[in-house]
Amino acid sequence: MIVTLDGPAGAGKSTIARMLADRLGFAFLDTGAMYRAVTLAAVRNQGPWDDPSRLADLASRCEIEIVGRTVSLNGEDVSELLRTAEVTSHIHYLADNPRVRKGLVDLQRDFAIGKNVVTEGRDQGTVAFPTAECKIFLTASPEERARRRVMELRSRGEPISIAEVLDQQNARDQRDSARAVGRLEPATDAIDFCTDGMLPTEVVDRLVAIVREKAQRADG
Numbered sequence: 677m678i679v680t681l682d683g684p685a686g687a688g689k690s691t692i693a694r695m696l697a698d699r700l701g702f703a704f705l706d707t708g709a710m711y712r713a714v715t716l717a718a719v720r721n722q723g724p725w726d727d728p729s730r731l732a733d734l735a736s737r738c739e740i741e742i743v744g745r746t747v748s749l750n751g752e753d754v755s756e757l758l759r760t761a762e763v764t765s766h767i768h769y770l771a772d773n774p775r776v777r778k779g780l781v782d783l784q785r786d787f788a789i790g791k792n793v794v795t796e797g798r799d800q801g802t803v804a805f806p807t808a809e810c811k812i813f814l815t816a817s818p819e820e821r822a823r824r825r826v827m828e829l830r831s832r833g834e835p836i837s838i839a840e841v842l843d844q845q846n847a848r849d850q851r852d853s854a855r856a857v858g859r860l861e862p863a864t865d866a867i868d869f870c871t872d873g874m875l876p877t878e879v880v881d882r883l884v885a886i887v888r889e890k891a892q893r894a895d896g
């Protein structure tokens with residue numbers, strides 16, 4: 677069974693998707709980490725940012741492996757290097773590139789072969805797994821998402837104001853929703869789920885119930 681969890685940055689997707697996968701005993705796929713890994717490779721290579729074709733070539737040469745929480749890039753564990761401001765600010769060069777997206781979607785489908793999977797991203801229910809049995813679109817208000825992000829960054833020793841985070845978040849939302857391929861949007865058969873004011877455990881309890889109901893319907 678495939679469970680897709682799409683939604684904007686800061687809606688709590690990563691935390692929720694991991695917890696959901698654990699509760700269900702499913703594999704977990706963090707597709708944002710794949711975009712981050714190819715972006716790290718491009719940052720190290722200093723682009724070339726103005727050459728989409730060479731960027732796609734570079735991405736296609738990247739060996740990305742995700743095992744549990746560990747992300748390897750060409751055999752190197754890069755898990756701790758993926759969430760820096762430098763990587764985040766360059767992701768759009770790769771995420772906007774249709775060839776890069778196609779390569780990563782193929783990798784996502786390969787990962788899911790023969791498995792029960794919770795997969796998290798922007799286009800999992802629309803592009804990567806359009807026939808998934810259960811699709812969730814996870815949202816939260818912009819203010820709540822920014823507040824969570826500020827707490828996350830501060831806990832990592834990166835002080836930042838809510839206003840700054842809101843600005844960056846709006847720019848990313850705009851970019852994620854506007855890209856020609858794989859844009860952020862709910863699949864027509866996705867369940868919209870707003871996490872405002874809910875604890876992660878409450879969200880996961882509700883999602884587990886939704887997935888089980890979908891699984892029963894698929895069986896019966």
Ligand code: DC
Pocket residue numbers: 685707708709711712767771796797798799800848852858
């Ligand atoms: O979920 P995240 O913040 O780690 O994702 C990083 C970036 O990757 C985000 O700006 C959008 C992009 N992304 C994407 O375009 N498609 C996906 N399936 C997952 C992430």
